[in-house]
Amino acid sequence: xxxxxxxxxxxxxxxxxISLKAHGLAEHIIGVDHSPENLGKAQExxxxxxxxxxxxxxVRRSDLVVVAVPMDAMLTVLPQVxxxxxxxxxxxxxxxxxxxxxxxxxxxxxxxxxxxxPMAGTEYSGPEAxxxxxxxxxxxxxxxxxxxxADAVNQVQHLFEQLRMRIEYLDAAAHDLHTAYxxxxxxxxxxxxxxxxxxxxKEEQQIFALASGGFASTVRLAxxxxxxxxxIFRQNxxxxxxxxxxxxxxxxxxxxxxxxxxxxxVYQQIEQAxxxxxxxx
Amino acid sequence: xxxxxxxxxxxxxxxxxISLKAHGLAEHIIGVDHSPENLGKAQExxxxxxxxxxxxxxVRRSDLVVVAVPMDAMLTVLPQVxxxxxxxxxxxxxxxxxxxxxxxxxxxxxxxxxxxxPMAGTEYSGPEAxxxxxxxxxxxxxxxxxxxxADAVNQVQHLFEQLRMRIEYLDAAAHDLHTAYxxxxxxxxxxxxxxxxxxxxKEEQQIFALASGGFASTVRLAxxxxxxxxxIFRQNxxxxxxxxxxxxxxxxxxxxxxxxxxxxxVYQQIEQAxxxxxxxx
Numbered sequence: 001x002x003x004x005x006x007x008x009x010x011x012x013x014x015x016x017x018i019s020l021k022a023h024g025l026a027e028h029i030i031g032v033d034h035s036p037e038n039l040g041k042a043q044e045x046x047x048x049x050x051x052x053x054x055x056x057x058x059v060r061r062s063d064l065v066v067v068a069v070p071m072d073a074m075l076t077v078l079p080q081v082x083x084x085x086x087x088x089x090x091x092x093x094x095x096x097x098x099x100x101x102x103x104x105x106x107x108x109x110x111x112x113x114x115x116x117x118p119m120a121g122t123e124y125s126g127p128e129a130x131x132x133x134x135x136x137x138x139x140x141x142x143x144x145x146x147x148x149x150a151d152a153v154n155q156v157q158h159l160f161e162q163l164r165m166r167i168e169y170l171d172a173a174a175h176d177l178h179t180a181y182x183x184x185x186x187x188x189x190x191x192x193x194x195x196x197x198x199x200x201x202k203e204e205q206q207i208f209a210l211a212s213g214g215f216a217s218t219v220r221l222a223x224x225x226x227x228x229x230x231x232i233f234r235q236n237x238x239x240x241x242x243x244x245x246x247x248x249x250x251x252x253x254x255x256x257x258x259x260x261x262x263x264x265x266v267y268q269q270i271e272q273a274x275x276x277x278x279x280x281x
Numbered sequence: 282x283x284x285x286x287x288x289x290x291x292x293x294x295x296x297x298x299i300s301l302k303a304h305g306l307a308e309h310i311i312g313v314d315h316s317p318e319n320l321g322k323a324q325e326x327x328x329x330x331x332x333x334x335x336x337x338x339x340v341r342r343s344d345l346v347v348v349a350v351p352m353d354a355m356l357t358v359l360p361q362v363x364x365x366x367x368x369x370x371x372x373x374x375x376x377x378x379x380x381x382x383x384x385x386x387x388x389x390x391x392x393x394x395x396x397x398x399p400m401a402g403t404e405y406s407g408p409e410a411x412x413x414x415x416x417x418x419x420x421x422x423x424x425x426x427x428x429x430x431a432d433a434v435n436q437v438q439h440l441f442e443q444l445r446m447r448i449e450y451l452d453a454a455a456h457d458l459h460t461a462y463x464x465x466x467x468x469x470x471x472x473x474x475x476x477x478x479x480x481x482x483k484e485e486q487q488i489f490a491l492a493s494g495g496f497a498s499t500v501r502l503a504x505x506x507x508x509x510x511x512x513i514f515r516q517n518x519x520x521x522x523x524x525x526x527x528x529x530x531x532x533x534x535x536x537x538x539x540x541x542x543x544x545x546x547v548y549q550q551i552e553q554a555x556x557x558x559x560x561x562x
Contacts, residue, residue: 119493139490168490181478182492186499189470192531194554197462199527209420209449211463212400216561217498218467223558226551230544237539244536246480248529250473255525258518263511270507273475277504280497 001025001159005062007032007055007077009042010228011121012093013068014130017047019163022132030058034073041127059084064159067092071231075103082109089152091116095179095228096235097143097172111149114156117141117175118165119183123223140165143172180239185247187221187229188240194222282306282440286343288313288336288358290323291509292402293374294349295411298328300444303413311339315354322408340365345440348373352512356384363390370433372397376460376509377516378424378453392430395437398422398456399446400464404504421446424453461520466528468502468510469521475503 004026006013013031020026031048032055033039039051052058059065059081065088067078074094081090082104090113094100097115104110120138122129140160145153157167170178197219233240257265285307287294294312301307312329313336314320320332333339340346340362346369348359355375362371363385371394375381378396385391401419403410421441426434438448451459478500514521538546 119491121493121495123495138493141491166490178491181481182496185477186474186496188535189474189532190499191551191554192528192535193467193470194557195531195550196466196524196528198553198556199531200462200524209447210400210422210459211561212402212419214402214404214502215463215467217501218471219557219561220498221495222554223561224551224555226548226555229551230548233539233547234542234544237542241536241540243477243481244532244539247473247477248532248536250476250480251470251525251529251532254469254473255522255529258514258525259522261515261518263515266514267507267511269476270472270505270510272479273472273503274505274507275479276475276500280492280500280504 001027001063001155003028003030003062004064004066005030005032005058006048006066006068007058007081008067008069008073009033009038009047009127009130010068011125011129012118012134013066014042014045014047014127015132015134016066016068016093016118017042018130018132019135020159023162025159025162026064030062032058038127045127045130047127047130055080056084059088060086062088064088064155065090067094070228071096071100071235074100074231078104078113079107082107082113085109085112088112089114089155091156093118095183095232097175099235101144101147101172105147110147112152114145114148114152115143115172116156116160117143117179118160123221125225125228135160136164138165139168141168141170141175143170143175145169176236177239180236180243184232184236184240185243187224188233188244189247190219190221190224193219282308282344282436284309284311284343285345285347286311286313286339287329287347287349288339288362289348289350289354290314290319290328290408290411291349292406292410293399293415294347295323295326295328295408296413296415297347297349297374297399298323299411299413300416301440304443306440306443307345311343313339319408326408326411328408328411336361337365340369341367343369345369345436346371348375351509352377352381352516355381355512359385359394360388363388363394366390366393369393370395370436372437374399376464376513378456380516382425382428382453386428391428393433395426395429395433396424396453397437397441398424398460399441404502406506406509416441417445419446420449422449422451422456424451424456426450457517458520461517461524465513465517465521466524468505469514469525470528471500471502471505474500 006017029048031051287298310329312332
């Protein structure tokens with residue numbers, strides 16, 4: 001790709017910009033952001049070669065357009081981008097897919113759009129959070145590939161393979177269900193854990209002197225931005241509620257067993273939970 | 282300390298053994314473990330200088346005795362150790378304190394015992410899990426210090442300061458409440474999260490191809506051993522149930538807001554959870 005436009009210069013957009021450049025996969029990166037502050041920072045940090053607020057002009061000059069804005073903005077920005085597209089390839093990097101794909105289903109340039117989700121991130125946001133190698137050895141999901149032109153899908157797959165990502169193909173509904181389990185629920189439980197402890201902290205400051213690695217690990221995601229996560233919960237609401245119900249059920253079951261002092265059953269539940277070892281190395 | 286006996290050569294006992302040796306704080310380490318396999322491994326891994334199953338003899342030859350067995354065994358092993366003690370210093374490294382301190386309250390050698398809890402660990406267990414520097418820059422809680430002889434407390438404080446630990450003094454009841462918040466609840470929520478996802482995994486294997494850093498982080502503690510954790514939940518049951526109730530309440534509140542599509546309120550809750558940033562760097 002000679003010229004790449006990245007719209008939205010946060011953690012994912014910024015990291016993709018520097019990764020493409022570092023791997024020699026882009027010659028010139030144009031950054032577009034509605035925040036002049038983010039645009040300035042992205043230039044200072046050398047994430048991009050030039051910054052502009054003129055989205056249509058940037059799209060027209062590009063071979064690849066990456067839309068990396070929060071999921072609510074995505075619903076309006078992606079159609080705007082496709083309006084300007086001729087033979088360019090367009091990707092989003094969004095965390096939910098069904099609502100977004102419905103929003104562009106009838107677009108005359110739909111074929112140039114490839115829906116992807118790099119399963120990578122951190123709890124930090126904004127251009128300063130961008131890091132190279134964020135995507136290395138992670139999975140890229142390509143959704144509903146049969147709705148995209150074959151040449152566009154091939155280009156996208158080839159590009160992310162060169163970033164050393166594993167490629168998985170899924171339909172949008174399966175993607176949204178799976179990410180509710182392996183990503184969205186982790187964030188909700190982490191937010192709830194932070195709220196639980198902060199509720200207590202009003203009374204007792206000292207508690208945090210004791211917090212060690214285990215607590216930090218489970219509560220890390222609670223630092224994540226509401227600007228990113230509220231639209232995800234909105235767009236994947238049905239799946240998120242399903243998984244959340246199951247999670248609350250599991251917690252209530254453990255609570256019941258501890259309350260009843262049925263420790264052999266608690267032991268068995270923990271042994272069952274330990275099976276996660278087989279899956280997460 | 283010239284000679285140190287470590288009873289229980291798991292993650293904490295083993296790590297303490299190598300740390301004391303590495304920092305020049307022990308000349309000779311005697312390992313005691315009810316498992317001949319663990320004892321053999323600890324010798325192979327050079328965690329200890331000699332291994333024995335003769336607990337009374339080891340205690341009598343020692344300047345310091347560390348009891349690092351699971352909390353249920355602790356209730357019987359600690360009094361046995363104190364039965365053998367003259368002027369030696371004895372510490373436990375257990376995760377709950379009230380029940381243990383009640384168990385030795387009337388012991389004639391109670392003064393030689395200092396109750397400590399190093400706020401450090403990993404999700405792994407056994408001698409192979411032992412690592413040097415596990416305790417560096419972590420907090421050591423000393424509980425009910427006024428029940429211990431002043432010289433014993435001073436020796437223990439000095440020892441752990443040389444391992445670069447921060448020392449906090451707490452009474453046992455406060456310790457058990459605080460650890461329920463910053464340690465025990467994280468484990469329960471992680472176990473429940475693993476169970477939630479494993480329940481689903483029966484149907485869908487592919488889900489795990491998508492799991493990335495965020496999921497791994499929140500579910501990491503679900504690998505923790507039931508041999509360690511069931512006794513902790515039993516001995517700190519009242520606090521654990523209180524905190525678990527608060528956590529379930531917070532999850533149900535988030536569920537309600539998402540279900541009612543009250544996204545401004547969800548946003549506000551996440552902003553509130555983000556305050557954890559002020560506390561966890």
